[in-house]
Amino acid sequence: MKFGVVQFPGSNCDFDAVHALRNVMKRPTVMLWHKDHDLQGVDCVVLPGGFAYGDYLRVGAIARFSPLMQEVRTFARGGGHVLGICNGFQVLLELGLLPGAMLRNKDLKFLCQHVHIRVEDARTDFTRAARKGQVLRIPIAHFDGNYYAPARTLRDLERNGQVVFRYCEADGEVTAAANVNGSLGNIAGIRNKEGNVLGLMPHPERASEALLGSEDGRTIFESLILSLERRKPARGPAAGKAARHD
Amino acid sequence: MIDKALLDQHNLTEDEYRLIVELIGRGPNLTELGIFSVMWSEHCGYKSSRVHLKKLPTEGQHVVQGPGENAGILDIGDGQVVVFKIESHNHPSYIEPYQGAATGVGGILRDIFTMGARPIAVMDSLRFGPPDDPKNRSVMEGVVSGIAGYGNSIGVPTVGGEVYFDPCYNLNPLVNVFCLGLADKDKIFYAKAEGAGNKVLYVGAKTGRDGIHGATMASAEFGKETEHKRPNVQVGDPFKEKLLVEACLEVMARGLIVSIQDMGAAGLTCSTTEMAAKGGMGIVVDLDKVPQREIGMTPYEILLSESQERMLLVATPDKVAAVQEVFAKWDLDAPVIGEVVEGGRARISFKGEVVVDIPVDAVVNLCPAYNRPIAPPAPPPPAPALEALPLPADLGGVLLRLLASPTIADKEWVFRQYDHMVQVNTVFLPGADAAVLRIKGSKKALAMTLDGNGLYTRLDPRTGARIAVAEACRNLACVGARPIGVTNCLNFGNPEKPEVMGQFEQAVTGIAEACRTFGIPVTGGNVSFYNDTEGLSIHPTPVLGIVGIIEDVRKAVRPGFRAAGDAVVLIGESLEELGGTEYLKVVHGLEAGAPPAIDLEQEKRSQEFLLDAIAAGLIRSAHDLSEGGLAVALAECAFHAKDRIGCAVDLDGAGRDDALLFGESQSRILVTCRRASVAGLLEKAAAAGVPAKAIGRTGGTAIAVKRAGCEVLHVPVDDAFRAWKDGLPAYFRVRA
Numbered sequence: 001m002k003f004g005v006v007q008f009p010g011s012n013c014d015f016d017a018v019h020a021l022r023n024v025m026k027r028p029t030v031m032l033w034h035k036d037h038d039l040q041g042v043d044c045v046v047l048p049g050g051f052a053y054g055d056y057l058r059v060g061a062i063a064r065f066s067p068l069m070q071e072v073r074t075f076a077r078g079g080g081h082v083l084g085i086c087n088g089f090q091v092l093l094e095l096g097l098l099p100g101a102m103l104r105n106k107d108l109k110f111l112c113q114h115v116h117i118r119v120e121d122a123r124t125d126f127t128r129a130a131r132k133g134q135v136l137r138i139p140i141a142h143f144d145g146n147y148y149a150p151a152r153t154l155r156d157l158e159r160n161g162q163v164v165f166r167y168c169e170a171d172g173e174v175t176a177a178a179n180v181n182g183s184l185g186n187i188a189g190i191r192n193k194e195g196n197v198l199g200l201m202p203h204p205e206r207a208s209e210a211l212l213g214s215e216d217g218r219t220i221f222e223s224l225i226l227s228l229e230r231r232k233p234a235r236g237p238a239a240g241k242a243a244r245h246d
Numbered sequence: 247m248i249d250k251a252l253l254d255q256h257n258l259t260e261d262e263y264r265l266i267v268e269l270i271g272r273g274p275n276l277t278e279l280g281i282f283s284v285m286w287s288e289h290c291g292y293k294s295s296r297v298h299l300k301k302l303p304t305e306g307q308h309v310v311q312g313p314g315e316n317a318g319i320l321d322i323g324d325g326q327v328v329v330f331k332i333e334s335h336n337h338p339s340y341i342e343p344y345q346g347a348a349t350g351v352g353g354i355l356r357d358i359f360t361m362g363a364r365p366i367a368v369m370d371s372l373r374f375g376p377p378d379d380p381k382n383r384s385v386m387e388g389v390v391s392g393i394a395g396y397g398n399s400i401g402v403p404t405v406g407g408e409v410y411f412d413p414c415y416n417l418n419p420l421v422n423v424f425c426l427g428l429a430d431k432d433k434i435f436y437a438k439a440e441g442a443g444n445k446v447l448y449v450g451a452k453t454g455r456d457g458i459h460g461a462t463m464a465s466a467e468f469g470k471e472t473e474h475k476r477p478n479v480q481v482g483d484p485f486k487e488k489l490l491v492e493a494c495l496e497v498m499a500r501g502l503i504v505s506i507q508d509m510g511a512a513g514l515t516c517s518t519t520e521m522a523a524k525g526g527m528g529i530v531v532d533l534d535k536v537p538q539r540e541i542g543m544t545p546y547e548i549l550l551s552e553s554q555e556r557m558l559l560v561a562t563p564d565k566v567a568a569v570q571e572v573f574a575k576w577d578l579d580a581p582v583i584g585e586v587v588e589g590g591r592a593r594i595s596f597k598g599e600v601v602v603d604i605p606v607d608a609v610v611n612l613c614p615a616y617n618r619p620i621a622p623p624a625p626p627p628p629a630p631a632l633e634a635l636p637l638p639a640d641l642g643g644v645l646l647r648l649l650a651s652p653t654i655a656d657k658e659w660v661f662r663q664y665d666h667m668v669q670v671n672t673v674f675l676p677g678a679d680a681a682v683l684r685i686k687g688s689k690k691a692l693a694m695t696l697d698g699n700g701l702y703t704r705l706d707p708r709t710g711a712r713i714a715v716a717e718a719c720r721n722l723a724c725v726g727a728r729p730i731g732v733t734n735c736l737n738f739g740n741p742e743k744p745e746v747m748g749q750f751e752q753a754v755t756g757i758a759e760a761c762r763t764f765g766i767p768v769t770g771g772n773v774s775f776y777n778d779t780e781g782l783s784i785h786p787t788p789v790l791g792i793v794g795i796i797e798d799v800r801k802a803v804r805p806g807f808r809a810a811g812d813a814v815v816l817i818g819e820s821l822e823e824l825g826g827t828e829y830l831k832v833v834h835g836l837e838a839g840a841p842p843a844i845d846l847e848q849e850k851r852s853q854e855f856l857l858d859a860i861a862a863g864l865i866r867s868a869h870d871l872s873e874g875g876l877a878v879a880l881a882e883c884a885f886h887a888k889d890r891i892g893c894a895v896d897l898d899g900a901g902r903d904d905a906l907l908f909g910e911s912q913s914r915i916l917v918t919c920r921r922a923s924v925a926g927l928l929e930k931a932a933a934a935g936v937p938a939k940a941i942g943r944t945g946g947t948a949i950a951v952k953r954a955g956c957e958v959l960h961v962p963v964d965d966a967f968r969a970w971k972d973g974l975p976a977y978f979r980v981r982a
Contacts, residue, residue, distance in 0.1 A: 009485075009488070009492075010488055012401025012488065013401070013668060016670045051485060053485070054483075054486075110662075110663045111662055111663070112398075112662050112666055112667065139667055203667075205670065206667050206668075209670075211673055212672065212673065213673075
């Protein structure tokens with residue numbers, strides 16, 4: 001399968017995502033330039049971390065209008081897989097592919113540290129290689145990761161099982177202390193109803209090599225590879241259908 | 247009309263003015279006077295420091311580029327080089343902490359990528375007044391978030407650094423930023439304008455009125471009123487800089503340009519004249535072509551603006567279109583504003599009139615150098631005789647106090663605001679003795695560290711400076727890295743005061759001696775004088791940034807105990823010396839005495855021994871002893887262990903308990919090894935002429951120290967950890 005990593009002018013984890021996918025996961029990976037309209041036939045689009053267009057306005061607010069994002073929206077609506085990491089998650093929220101919004105971290109400080117997240121659902125295409133309840137140790141690095149959604153949206157997310165990752169303690173217990181940025185429901189990552197779009201604040205690409213302290217992030221990439229390679233060559237709409245049936 | 251008042255405003259002396267007239271053969275106009283004022287400022291011209299800096303060793307087997315360029319360059323093998331430098335942004339950071347620190351980061355990044363290197367890591371050396379004062383807290387919060395705001399956005403990890411607190415920095419914080427870049431050896435770029443007829447392109451942000459006379463401001467003492475200087479501080483735009491990094495690296499990788507220079511201090515003036523002077527050429531510039539974000543700017547303002555995120559490129563005429571295409575891709579302006587010409591003059595026009603016509607050599611190379619009067623630094627306040635110093639009854643309580651004191655306490659409150667992992671190279675997170683960065687596609691790794699103890703240097707400039715170099719190298723040795731080169735940031739008071747010059751001269755001597763002993767070249771750095779506010783000078787604070795290489799990243803060693811049951815070995819000798827220690831300062835309220843003595847040869851032997859032992863795979867953990875001495879080092883090793891492991895050690899030797907526990911004798915390293923390796927390790931040490939002693943074992947839940955069998959310290963690791971962890975955040979919670 002082929003990954004495409006979107007490059008906004010202010011992306012700064014774009015090369016990191018490419019490194020993890022191409023050199024660590026050993027999958028063909030291309031960069032997708034924000035001004036283009038061509039997704040180059042990729043099977044999965046990754047929106048990397050960074051500050052898409054500087055994010056001096058609300059995070060991700062401008063990225064939503066970029067030419068490439070129109071293609072990504074169509075791709076996602078057609079069932080194509082999209083993974084948004086950190087700023088990529090923020091962009092997905094602005095794009096309307098995922099519900100909710102990000103507020104500034106509760107302590108009004110940028111936070112860069114390892115956190116633990118619990119896998120709430122191991123049946124998604126992004127978590128297939130994990131166990132339900134498994135705890136992953138993955139770093140965060142953000143100023144705006146305090147997930148917010150209106151009560152009804154939150155209820156729907158929970159009811160539909162769209163909350164995929166929650167901040168937790170090392171032993172998996174979901175506590176207020178583990179919720180470093182103040183997210184509602186300790187939410188660290190959610191998927192869309194159809195299951196082909198996922199956004200999360202932690203950076204799996206930073207936790208893909210033992211040398212750097214954790215390999216837990218690989219689980220997410222392995223899951224995607226597992227899900228999509230099994231399905232090939234029935235890519236595109238068919239994959240979308242399959243995802244919807246999950 | 248140029249009179250004394252105008253010269254004062256420009257920080258130029260009458261003698262300097264006479265020299266300018268002589269050099270250009272007539273009286274300068276106001277714009278030209280402005281140009282000389284910034285280019286001949288202390289900040290740009292190094293006029294007080296140059297005669298002394300000559301003492302520093304600058305050559306060595308790794309050196310590709312020594313001082314004189316934007317940054318130093320060292321060969322690390324495999325066709326790669328590291329490009330690195332340290333810069334201060336002290337004055338702006340006091341006036342406007344957030345922007346001052348942010349643009350400090352932006353400026354040093356440009357110094358690195360202007361040479362063709364991608365910046366891969368930043369470290370900061372910060373000095374503030376004590377955090378119990380709300381003003382100091384506010385400066386600190388601003389500085390830290392400024393560094394974070396800029397570095398995090400641009401995607402260069404801030405991998406560590408150091409933070410010290412002392413009242414001498416109350417009105418004059420220090421913000422020194424050390425940046426390291428990686429480049430291919432055959433793709434290095436220089437700021438040399440070559441080839442008459444080549445085009446000069448202006449790229450990046452538009453020019454505004456911000457930062458005019460920033461360099462001049464950094465070259466004078468501050469009085470009570472600094473508020474009005476705020477417009478001298480530039481405003482940073484990290485997003486713009488990110489675009490600039492990518493676009494510049496792209497035109498360099500594609501071989502589209504001849505040379506490149508950033509617009510830092512003194513902006514367009516400095517970049518145009520320096521490029522011309524370095525190439526032995528002249529330059530013509532049309533200011534009407536310079537992108538401006540304000541209406542009605544005068545030539546004086548355009549030339550002296552220090553607006554950020556701008557660069558100057560030289561390209562052959564046939565490549566101009568291709569260069570502009572790359573910049574258009576990144577949505578940046580890249581107009582041609584001039585041309586390289588023969589003749590060695592800078593000729594600058596504005597609205598059809600020549601407004602500047604001066605020889606570039608005069609501006610760039612003929613700034614007068616001063617051998618300023620030197621007075622021996624004042625001797626340190628004598629420490630009370632040890633017998634007169636009360637010995638605290640509760641040494642465990644002293645340890646907790648030291649661990650909670652802001653200089654020693656955990657700095658996570660600072661580091662977690664920095665993205666220290668972006669670029670996925672950071673092997674050791676902040677808090678280790680040195681930062682370790684892997685090099686992708688290689689088993690080698692780079693290590694970097696920053697060091698400088700202003701109090702030691704205040705008490706004895708030469709010894710303090712020697713210790714700064716020795717400790718930085720020791721930090722590198724602790725992770726298993728061999729030092730290869732040095733950059734330094736020399737923060738001092740007003741050089742017109744003979745005793746400040748005396749401190750400077752002594753400190754440079756000390757650095758030179760230590761660098762010679764360790765065989766490491768100084769490839770550049772920065773001098774920041776006039777760190778005086780309201781007539782008070784800071785402690786003389788030389789900060790050393792040293793880069794090292796680890797041959798095999800898998801062999802890198804961490805400070806934390808690895809497992810219970812390992813042997814604890816202390817390398818080095820503990821003397822009964824308490825001068826200049828944190829213990830004396832925190833517990834007895836004294837900044838006094840002579841700093842610890844240092845024997846550079848002994849230090850070198852110890853480091854070589856440690857490196858050999860690490861290479862031989864004998865060492866499980868290593869941590870250097872510094873502020874707070876042995877007790878604090880034992881505690882830190884316990885904290886850095888994965889599950890917080892205690893230790894029990896038994897020491898012998900003469901002298902007071904407090905000196906043994908908290909003294910800061912140099913050249914000491916705490917290592918652990920498997921018990922089976924102890925004998926071999928000690929044998930090797932003896933053969934190398936290095937004092938080493940097995941003092942105990944790791945394990946248990948306390949930091950327990952005995953002396954000839956009698957307990958002198960017993961502190962639960964968890965209590966110590968809480969004191970250390972909460973030391974800094976406590977100050978910030980009080981206010982909330």
